[in-house]
Amino acid sequence: MNIEKRFGLRIRELRMMQEISQEELAWRCQLSKNYVSDVERGTRNVSLKAIEKFAKGLDVRIEDLFHFER
Amino acid sequence: MNIEKRFGLRIRELRMMQEISQEELAWRCQLSKNYVSDVERGTRNVSLKAIEKFAKGLDVRIEDLFHFER
Numbered sequence: 001m002n003i004e005k006r007f008g009l010r011i012r013e014l015r016m017m018q019e020i021s022q023e024e025l026a027w028r029c030q031l032s033k034n035y036v037s038d039v040e041r042g043t044r045n046v047s048l049k050a051i052e053k054f055a056k057g058l059d060v061r062i063e064d065l066f067h068f069e070r
Numbered sequence: 071m072n073i074e075k076r077f078g079l080r081i082r083e084l085r086m087m088q089e090i091s092q093e094e095l096a097w098r099c100q101l102s103k104n105y106v107s108d109v110e111r112g113t114r115n116v117s118l119k120a121i122e123k124f125a126k127g128l129d130v131r132i133e134d135l136f137h138f139e140r
Contacts (some may be wrong), residue, residue: 003122045117052073062136 005042010068012040014058029057075112080138082110084128099127 001009015025022040026033031053038044039054046054055062071079085095092110096103101123108114109124116124125132 003118007118045119047115047117048073048077048121049115051118063133066132066136 002042004045006068007046007065008040008042008044010065011036011054011058014060014065015040018058025057029053031057072112074115076138077116077135078110078112078114080135081106081124081128084130084135085110088128095127099123101127 011025015022020028022036023033026036029036031050035044035050039046039050051062051065055065058065081095085092090098092106093103096106099106101120105114105120109116109120121132121135125135128135
């Protein structure tokens, strides 16, 4: 699985754990709902700035977004 | 310090620990030397695909690239 897919699944996993919608996550991250949806589907080559927004929105460390590598 | 700067300093730190040049790192990561130089100076909003290349080139986990957050 490529890095975009793995990252997207991890974002979805963290969102589900917090029981929030994509819309709520988008609002928390200051990103558009469409963008969050694309990221979760693994179709976006997300950049550092957006990665930081996801970490802040999910209230986790950036490292935690990459804990799929086990 | 913004995320690009912090990431760039972390890449430089890991490169220095391995005692390799920017040119050697670029070769290992399959990236251009100019790009690696820009990243270390914190002027690039690096994407997932490039982040993965840095991790592979430095032989660390992606998480380790974000260990500046302590």
